[in-house]
Amino acid sequence: MTDDVHAIAGRAMDEVAAAGDLAELEGLRQRYLGRRDGTLSTLRRGIGSIGDVEARRQLGQTINELVTRVSEAIDGRRAQLETAGEDHDEPLDLTRPAPPLRRGRLNPVTIAAGEMRRIFAQLGYTVVGGPEVEYDRYNFTLVNQPPGHPARDSHDTFYIDDSRLLRTHTSPVQIRSMLQHGAPQRVIVPGKSFRRDYDASHLPMFHQVEGLCIDEGIAISDLKGTLEYFAHSFFGRDARVRWRPHHFPFTEPSLEMELSCVVCGGTGCSLCGHTGWLELLGSGLVHPAVLRNGGIDPDRYSGFAFGMGIERAAMLAYGVQDIRLLYENDVRFLQPVSAGA
Ligand code: PHE
Numbered sequence: 001m002t003d004d005v006h007a008i009a010g011r012a013m014d015e016v017a018a019a020g021d022l023a024e025l026e027g028l029r030q031r032y033l034g035r036r037d038g039t040l041s042t043l044r045r046g047i048g049s050i051g052d053v054e055a056r057r058q059l060g061q062t063i064n065e066l067v068t069r070v071s072e073a074i075d076g077r078r079a080q081l082e083t084a085g086e087d088h089d090e091p092l093d094l095t096r097p098a099p100p101l102r103r104g105r106l107n108p109v110t111i112a113a114g115e116m117r118r119i120f121a122q123l124g125y126t127v128v129g130g131p132e133v134e135y136d137r138y139n140f141t142l143v144n145q146p147p148g149h150p151a152r153d154s155h156d157t158f159y160i161d162d163s164r165l166l167r168t169h170t171s172p173v174q175i176r177s178m179l180q181h182g183a184p185q186r187v188i189v190p191g192k193s194f195r196r197d198y199d200a201s202h203l204p205m206f207h208q209v210e211g212l213c214i215d216e217g218i219a220i221s222d223l224k225g226t227l228e229y230f231a232h233s234f235f236g237r238d239a240r241v242r243w244r245p246h247h248f249p250f251t252e253p254s255l256e257m258e259l260s261c262v263v264c265g266g267t268g269c270s271l272c273g274h275t276g277w278l279e280l281l282g283s284g285l286v287h288p289a290v291l292r293n294g295g296i297d298p299d300r301y302s303g304f305a306f307g308m309g310i311e312r313a314a315m316l317a318y319g320v321q322d323i324r325l326l327y328e329n330d331v332r333f334l335q336p337v338s339a340g341a
Pocket of ligand 1: 308
């Protein structure tokens, strides 16, 4: 009987060593060690019928040792098979080129926003924020667009309920910042805005940077000097700007700043509609009623404000034709754009 057990275990060891894959190995484990009808398990159950106590003890011990050895051999062969895919025999070739590194890129919108912060920080502006889910009051009423005001219609608004909405611009933060910081102050507000819009130059979510400068004696010349400095820093020394009258309910007077076309330089092309100019931002002197809504005395202080689309500025600076490309996260697009930025 003892000889039989050794013979069976020996065969098991040979078969394990020759097993060609993990499935075959698992089959062997079942065949020899399987709890219910594995060969060694069955033999172990059979020793109960041996009358001689000492012989029974001996055989039991032998079977236990063999079970352990077969089980270890199976584990060892399993480890071999699992690493078989890695070719250990091939010599290490230190001259082989490394696999190319795939580096992530910043989104152009992130790059442009960072550049704007840097430029305005040089002029003494600090960054403030406000909620994206905003009260109708702050988004419209307190910036001079009471209920029923026709200018409300020009913003296709996502309403949440009667009093709350997704802010359609960053201008409500003008009011929040005035109430919080008083006068004088110089702040910019880079942040998300939302409008029900979707085409090659509009997205339902986009970014604006709002600017607000309040002090005694602030005049149009301060506004123009600041924004012309910005345009040259952001778009380069060759960029030219021009000013056109406009209307916003929260500024008076209101001005739009246009940039000489980034493609044709002003001679006229399809991007600028053959005018040579591109709209860049809205601005103006803060309306006295808005100052008052922000708790600031318009007889003592005046200020200017501006609002600019960050995607739009990034598209003009990096020559991107379709705003949707900015959000598709295709590295083939992001790579050259952010490398040139
Ligand atoms: N809030 C305006 C817009 O979204 C931009 C703007 C801001 C204009 C501040 C003037 C002053 O179009």
